Amino acid sequence: MTTFSTPEDIYLASVDNLHYVGSYVKRVSPLFDHFWCVIGGLGGLNFFTKLYASDITFYDVNPAAIDYAKMLFELIKLSQNRVEFISRVFSRPLAGNTDLEGQGLFLSQPGDFTIFNETRNALPLGRRSCFDFYFSRILKGNYTNGNFLISKPLTNCSIMLPCFPVGPNIPVFQSTSVRVNTFYYGKGWLESETTFNQIKQVLLSPTIQFQCFDLTNYDFSAIFEDNQSVLLYSSNIDDWVGKDAWSRTISAWRRSIKAHITSVSLYHGIKNVT
Amino acid sequence: MELRTLPNKIYRKIHRCFLLDIHQEAYKKLVEVFGTAESFGKTLEVSVTTPFGFYEIPNRDNVNCMEFLKISDLSVYKTIIFHNLVGAGLARESLWRLIRKLKWYTGNIVLMEHNAYSADWEYRPELFLCYLKPEELLLMLCTTLPHRSFRITYSRGLRDTFRNFFAHSLC
Numbered sequence: 001m002t003t004f005s006t007p008e009d010i011y012l013a014s015v016d017n018l019h020y021v022g023s024y025v026k027r028v029s030p031l032f033d034h035f036w037c038v039i040g041g042l043g044g045l046n047f048f049t050k051l052y053a054s055d056i057t058f059y060d061v062n063p064a065a066i067d068y069a070k071m072l073f074e075l076i077k078l079s080q081n082r083v084e085f086i087s088r089v090f091s092r093p094l095a096g097n098t099d100l101e102g103q104g105l106f107l108s109q110p111g112d113f114t115i116f117n118e119t120r121n122a123l124p125l126g127r128r129s130c131f132d133f134y135f136s137r138i139l140k141g142n143y144t145n146g147n148f149l150i151s152k153p154l155t156n157c158s159i160m161l162p163c164f165p166v167g168p169n170i171p172v173f174q175s176t177s178v179r180v181n182t183f184y185y186g187k188g189w190l191e192s193e194t195t196f197n198q199i200k201q202v203l204l205s206p207t208i209q210f211q212c213f214d215l216t217n218y219d220f221s222a223i224f225e226d227n228q229s230v231l232l233y234s235s236n237i238d239d240w241v242g243k244d245a246w247s248r249t250i251s252a253w254r255r256s257i258k259a260h261i262t263s264v265s266l267y268h269g270i271k272n273v274t
Numbered sequence: 275m276e277l278r279t280l281p282n283k284i285y286r287k288i289h290r291c292f293l294l295d296i297h298q299e300a301y302k303k304l305v306e307v308f309g310t311a312e313s314f315g316k317t318l319e320v321s322v323t324t325p326f327g328f329y330e331i332p333n334r335d336n337v338n339c340m341e342f343l344k345i346s347d348l349s350v351y352k353t354i355i356f357h358n359l360v361g362a363g364l365a366r367e368s369l370w371r372l373i374r375k376l377k378w379y380t381g382n383i384v385l386m387e388h389n390a391y392s393a394d395w396e397y398r399p400e401l402f403l404c405y406l407k408p409e410e411l412l413l414m415l416c417t418t419l420p421h422r423s424f425r426i427t428y429s430r431g432l433r434d435t436f437r438n439f440f441a442h443s444l445c
Contacts, residue, residue, distance in 0.1 A: 100391075101426050104409030105416070145366060146390065146410030147403065167434045168393035171402045178399035 007064035012134060012150075012157045013181035015170045016043030016235050016266060018188050022166070024264050025050055032231040032262070034224075038215070039069045040235045041181060046188045047233060047264075048202045049195045056202070059211045066210045068134060071127040073203045078122050082196040086162050086185055091116040091139040099186050100163040107148040107162075111139035149177075157181040216241050216249045224259035231262050232273075238265040296431060300386065300438050301328055303429040307384070307442050308353075314382075315352025318342070320372065322362035328355065339364060339372060348375075353382040358438070360406045361388035366414075373418045383422065385441045387411060393433035408439050415441060 003009060021043050028051070035053035037044035039060040060066055079085035087094045092109045095102070116139045120131055138160055140151040147159045156172060157179050164170060164182035171178045183190055189199050202208075215237055224230060238246040246268070253261060253273050261273040305311050317334045319327040320342045327336055337345070339359065348354065354376065359369055376383055388395075390405035408426045415424050422443040431437020 101408045101412055104407070104413035107409075108413055145403065146407040165391050165434075165436065167436075168391060169396055171396070171399050173399040176399045178402050180402070 004060075004062045004065075006062075007067075007133060009062055009155045010065045010068050010134075010157075011041035011181050012068075012138075012154065012160060013183045014041035014043040015156070015172050015181060016041060017169050018043070018046070018164075018166045018184050020266055020269075021046050022188065024270055028231065028262065028264060028270055031229070033228045034230045036230065036232045038233055038235045038237065039065045042069065042072065043235055044233045045199055047231070048199050049189055049191075051231070053231065055207050055209070056205065057209045057211055059213060059215070061212070061214045063212045066212055067130045070210065071123065071130040071134075074123050074127050075119070075131075076196075076200055077203055078119075079200075081193050082185070082190045085196070086183065086190075087115060088119040089135065089138065089183070090141075090160070090162065091119070091135065094162075098162070100165060103161065103163045103185075104143070104146065108143040111141065113139070153177070153179065155179075163187075216245055219256070220253065220259075220261075221256040224257055224261075226258040228259040229262070230259050231264065234263065234265045236266040239267045296429075296437065299431075300429040301330055303427055304328065304355075304384065304386075304440065307427055307440060308382075308444070316350065317353040317355060318345075318348070318351040319355045319357055320359070321357045322359055322364055327357040339368060342372060343375060348379045349381070351381055353384065354379065356385040358386055358388060360404070366406075370414065370418065373414060376419060380445055382444045383419075383424075383442065385411060385415075386438055387441075389428065389436050389439045392431050392437040394431040394437045396433070408441070411439075411441050415443075419443075 025046050030050050030052060032051065032053045034055040034057065035047065035051060036057050036059060037047065039058050058069055075088055076085055079088060083094050091111045092106060093112065093115065094106055098106050116135065120128055123131055137150040137152050141148055141160065148161060149158060150160055155174060158177050159180045161180060161182045162185040164184055166184070166187055170180050170182060172180060189195050215234055250263070250273055257274050259274065263271045263273045308314055311332070314331050315333065317331050319331070319334055319336045320339060321327050321336060322338060324336050324338050328334070356372065359372070360366060387406045390402050390407045395401040395405070412424060412426065415422070424441045424443045427440045427442065428436035429438045
């Protein structure tokens, strides 16, 4: 079982089913004082296509996920558009209108060291080792039998795909070699240049913070101000920790927090907690 | 609760009682691609086992992969359909071999396969690796038959609208 504590345990891209995330993004109120977004596979970025929050905190239980998110955000900021972003992630040149049916051609290209090095050199010094650790696996990845297999697979990622259809769950079965991560290129926050630029603008904001903690054992009471409106996105943590632990967490928040918390999780959906 | 989150057992029952016949759905899509059922003309349908496939097509011969490789003149057929070959267990290398035989064929070509992305096999991870993905088949086709252009059409399944896909190039 994943402990989510080592650099090998992170997700390189989303495993959140965009069908559900997209429906939550549509239904949730667009204005909050503070948005707490789990890093995970960065499915929470989809909220920024609609949401405005004065303060934003990205959190994760795994410190390596925080390093990865900081590096990936730098990559988003330095990319002129979403095509350039995906090209940099995969170290392969992407044709502008690639979709699910065209990604085979893109992924079957050999990794391009020039793109890799150019991207690496454009990153701040402190982010380069993280970039090397993860993206050299993608650079050396190969397209075999319709799957882009990264070299040295991670606990939660053995196959990376830019595109994935919206609807089915993304297959991540840790006991097998089927551990897919995707950017849902062409959908969600990578649907268009407009959505990509929206995300970029959000990430350029100085109010973004990063915190490392376990959501189910974290005391929010000292952090949230009374009557503050908070959106808390927790991806599939509710399913991962189990029904009882999740209920206990929600109850603890109800008892101790006076802010208005709206919780969004993949299995319990949108809940007004306090 | 959404319909697609129901357990497989209940899903199959609902499917059998009310919803749809997957074979008929696939056939309907195929007819849509061709316009009318008459447009198929004399058809050769290749499957892993015989008899199998779209029995509804009026003027149809059904052969297995080995028999297909032995056919010397494909030009007598207006349409050739590969019916779910990898999905039925054929190795990808063998599919390459079959596709290469179509190099000089000028009629309609249709390749139908189970779509690895479909939620219909969501609980069987090995199928994600076994079945073809649309982009994989398109890559195979564009490298083997670069002079033909192929389009993809999907037909629905139990849980989504893309259980099967057709790569087709009509002349």
